[in-house]
Amino acid sequence: xxxxxxxxxxxxxxxxxxxxxxxxxxxxxxxxxxxxxxxxxxxxxxxxxxxxxxxxxxxxxxxxxxxxxxxxxxxxxxxxxxxxxxxxxxxxxxxxxxxxxxxxxxxxxxxxxxxxxxxxxxxxxxxxxxxxxxxxxxxxxxxxxxxxxxxxxxxxxxxxxxxxxxxxxxxxxxxxxxxxxxxxxxxxxxxxxxxxxxxxxxxxxxxxxxxxxxxxxxxxxxxxxxxxxxxxxxxxxxxxxxxxxxxxxxxxxxxxx
Amino acid sequence: xxxxxxxxxxxxxxxxxxxxxxxxxxxxxxxxxxxxxxxxxxxxxxxxxxxxxxxxxxxxxxxxxxxxxxxxxxxxxxxxxxxxxxxxxxxxxxxxxxxxxxxxxxxxxxxxxxxxxxxxxxxxxxxxxxxxxxxxxxxxxxxxxxxxxxxxxxxxxxxxxxxxxxxxxxxxxxxxxxxxxxxxxxxxxxxxxxxxxxxxxxxxxxxxxxxxxxxxxxxxxxxxxxxxxxxxxxxxxxxxxxxxxxxxxxxxxxxxxxxxxxxxxxxxxxxxxxxxxxxxxxxxxxxxxxxxxxxxxxxxxxxxx
Numbered sequence: 215x216x217x218x219x220x221x222x223x224x225x226x227x228x229x230x231x232x233x234x235x236x237x238x239x240x241x242x243x244x245x246x247x248x249x250x251x252x253x254x255x256x257x258x259x260x261x262x263x264x265x266x267x268x269x270x271x272x273x274x275x276x277x278x279x280x281x282x283x284x285x286x287x288x289x290x291x292x293x294x295x296x297x298x299x300x301x302x303x304x305x306x307x308x309x310x311x312x313x314x315x316x317x318x319x320x321x322x323x324x325x326x327x328x329x330x331x332x333x334x335x336x337x338x339x340x341x342x343x344x345x346x347x348x349x350x351x352x353x354x355x356x357x358x359x360x361x362x363x364x365x366x367x368x369x370x371x372x373x374x375x376x377x378x379x380x381x382x383x384x385x386x387x388x389x390x391x392x393x394x395x396x397x398x399x400x401x402x403x404x405x406x407x408x409x410x411x412x413x414x415x416x417x418x419x420x421x422x423x424x425x426x427x428x429x430x431x432x433x434x435x436x437x438x439x440x441x442x443x444x445x446x447x448x449x450x451x452x453x454x455x456x457x458x459x460x461x462x463x464x465x466x467x468x469x470x471x
Numbered sequence: 472x473x474x475x476x477x478x479x480x481x482x483x484x485x486x487x488x489x490x491x492x493x494x495x496x497x498x499x500x501x502x503x504x505x506x507x508x509x510x511x512x513x514x515x516x517x518x519x520x521x522x523x524x525x526x527x528x529x530x531x532x533x534x535x536x537x538x539x540x541x542x543x544x545x546x547x548x549x550x551x552x553x554x555x556x557x558x559x560x561x562x563x564x565x566x567x568x569x570x571x572x573x574x575x576x577x578x579x580x581x582x583x584x585x586x587x588x589x590x591x592x593x594x595x596x597x598x599x600x601x602x603x604x605x606x607x608x609x610x611x612x613x614x615x616x617x618x619x620x621x622x623x624x625x626x627x628x629x630x631x632x633x634x635x636x637x638x639x640x641x642x643x644x645x646x647x648x649x650x651x652x653x654x655x656x657x658x659x660x661x662x663x664x665x666x667x668x669x670x671x672x673x674x675x676x677x678x679x680x681x682x683x684x685x686x687x688x689x690x691x692x693x694x695x696x697x698x699x700x701x702x703x704x705x706x707x708x709x710x711x712x713x714x715x716x717x718x719x720x721x722x723x724x725x726x727x728x729x730x731x732x733x734x735x736x737x738x739x740x741x742x743x744x745x746x747x748x749x750x751x752x753x754x755x756x757x758x759x760x761x762x763x764x765x766x767x768x769x770x771x772x773x774x775x776x
Contacts, residue, residue: 215545219578226575230568237563305559309569309620312523312553313576314545471485471526 215314223315224323231327235293242293243335246285250339253281254346257403269405269436274347279430280402283364285339287397287425290332290365291389294324294372299379307469317463321373321456328369329362336361349433356432356441363448364425370455377462377469396422406438421451473537475501475628475659476522481531483517483683491517493683494531499676501536501627504654505661506670506691508768509680515663516556518680519632523553536627549577552621556632558613562606566592566616569605570623577624584623591619595649611642618649629653631662635669647673671695671764679771687771694767702760703740705730708753717746731760 215223235242254274262273269276301307310320343349351357371388379385400422406414417423428444431437437444463469476499483492492514499505509515520526521533524544533540538547560569567588574584592598595615600608608616614634621629631650635643650673654660664670670677671691678688687694710727720743721733732743740757747754 215578222578222580223576226572226581229575230564230572233568234563301561304561305557306561308523308525308555308559309573310576311525312548313573314548314578315576316545466527470524471520 215316219314220316220319223313224319224326227310227315227320227323228326228330231293231297231324232330234297235327235331242289242331243338246289246335247338247342250281250285251342253277254343258346269407269430269434269438271434271436272347275349275434276405276430276436277403278343278347278349279433280400280426282336282339282343283360283426283429284397284402286332286336286361286365287368287393287422288389289335290328291368291372291375291393293331294328294369295376295379295385295389296372297327298324298373298376299382299385302376302379302469303382311469317460320463321370321459324373325366325369328372329365332365332369333361351433352435353432356428359445360425360428360432360448363452364429367448367452367455370452370459373459374455374462377459377467380468396420397426400426401438402426421447424448473501474534475499475503475536476661477532477534477537478518479532481518481521481533482529483514483521483526484529491683492521492528492531495680495683495685497678497685497688499628499659499661501659502654502657503659503661503676504650504674505659506674506677507661507663507680508667508670508677509663510772513680514683515680516632519553519555519630519663522551522630523555524548549624550626551628551630552624552626554614554617554621554629554631554634556636558617560605560613560616563604565602565604566597566608567601569616570620573620574623579624587623587625588619591622592616595619596645611638614638615642615646618646622653626658628659628661631660633663633665635664635666643669667764667768677764679768681772691764695764700733700735702731702733704758704760705732705743705747705754706756706758707747708755709751711747711752712750715746715750717742 258274258277262277265273267273298307340349375385375388399417400420401417406417406423409417424439424444424447427437427439428441428448431441431444476497478495478497480494480496481492482490482494484490495514495518507515507518517526521528522535535547536550538550540547564572567585570588570591571581571584574587575581579587589598589601592601595618597612597615600612605613618631618634635646638646647669650660662670662674674691676689677691677694679686704725707728707730711724711730713724715724715730716722720738723731725731732740734740744754
């Protein structure tokens with residue numbers, strides 16, 4: 215396939231993905247807006263007033279970056295795992311597999327769909343957040359690059375999950391039992407300074423800690439972790455996820471016989 | 472001119488040890504209308520799976536329009552359109568989107584894809600379903616859409632795996648017309664089917680595969696010529712006298728007005744007609760008792776041909 219044909223194939227996969235989640239926007243876009251509004255109201259406004267400041271900013275300001283990041287992670291992951299597994303389940307993935315579309319275009323096309331949903335949801339959630347607090351962005355570069363890298367990395371993780379999944383239960387296991395606990399324990403609602411040394415040390419192996427803190431640094435200029443370390447972890451996670459997703463598609467694991 | 476399909480020593484052993492293909496050789500010339508026949512589990516779908524890249528081969532070589540799949544599978548894939556046996560759609564997509572997306576996977580821009588989608592949907596009689604979701608289509612419509620989807624990138628070879636399974640007679644006839652037309656335009660067609668009269672009606676050449684091996688191949692008319700016997704049923708106006716016999720012929724009275732005649736290779740029906748006429752019996756119609764290709768198929772599989 216020529217570079218132009220590959221570009222068309224990439225746009226086709228992305229278009230299909232975007233149209234899919236827009237078609238079912240009440241399941242894909244609306245829930246995040248509602249859930250995050252409740253978080254802002256309960257944790258930010260009601261409980262937050264009693265907590266006072268955290269990391270040198272109001273509690274409301276402190277939780278907003280983590281909640282936006284939580285929405286990006288959940289949505290980019292869910293988009294790809296749901297869509298790719300659905301295509302595997304109804305065998306429509308064969309439409310792509312029999313075509314000359316290279317594996318890396320398939321991976322990037324699905325990731326682009328997940329990224330676009332992650333970014334769209336982040337815009338919605340940020341807009342909701344602005345009703346509760348004002349956000350003076352500390353570094354646009356960090357914000358944009360962290361949003362980009364995080365949504366790519368978790369879209370790719372979603373793809374890997376979908377390749378391995380055999381049932382719809384398998385699609386939900388990782389988000390429910392791995393992703394959600396790691397996000398909650400990743401410093402969305404608290405600063406690592408509040409934890410005893412042992413648990414603060416354990417938190418260092420949670421990749422979500424770096425993601426949440428990198429974004430919080432970009433928005434507020436406040437972070438529990440050095441921004442360089444956070445970026446290194448994020449880039450590493452993205453590259454490893456991409457390499458593994460490519461390996462799975464090249465090997466045809468659970469896709470070809 | 473290179474062959475549309477050239478398969479040499481193709482073997483496939485699945486992970487569980489099952490040998491689906493035991494070294495098949497097959498050549499289909501460009502422009503041919505070819506049938507690959509065989510009982511269930513013979514290896515037809517595995518062969519098609521290898522051509523489509525959904526199944527990886529264990530040994531052997533495959534060339535599609537002269538392009539070796541081991542050297543440039545991407546280019547080889549552009550030459551073929553596959554109509555699978557099972558429906559493999561996203562049922563929530565609409566008909567036009569299915570075709571536009573498939574074209575996009577072959578690098579065809581959306582404007583051209585839309586034109587082609589309209590063309591093939593019209594040709595296959597489902598243009599009015601263009602904006603309908605897949606799940607709303609009948610089985611026959613889905614089958615026709617799978618043909619349109621396989622053609623939207625305009626391949627040189629169209630491969631159909633049991634394309635008329637579950638399709639009613641009227642729709643089947645219109646599919647035959649379409650397939651004949653597309654073949655007449657120069658496109659090679661390779662199909663598997665369990666309806667042997669379909670293969671006899673449409674195809675020029677045939678190969679029969681059984682237990683992972685090609686057991687016979689050739690032009691259908693040549694293979695039929697090799698049949699050792701053929702059975703006809705003669706319907707008569709008058710009652711056939713009991714005990715009617717003709718030397719050298721095997722006759723059986725099925726009903727008072729129906730006679731079964733088994734012709735050995737080299738025999739003809741003229742003496743039978745003459746004998747019946749002499750007995751004052753008029754023959755009003757005549758038909759083959761069974762599909763000739765079916766007889767040949769059974770003979771080959773039983774090793775009795």
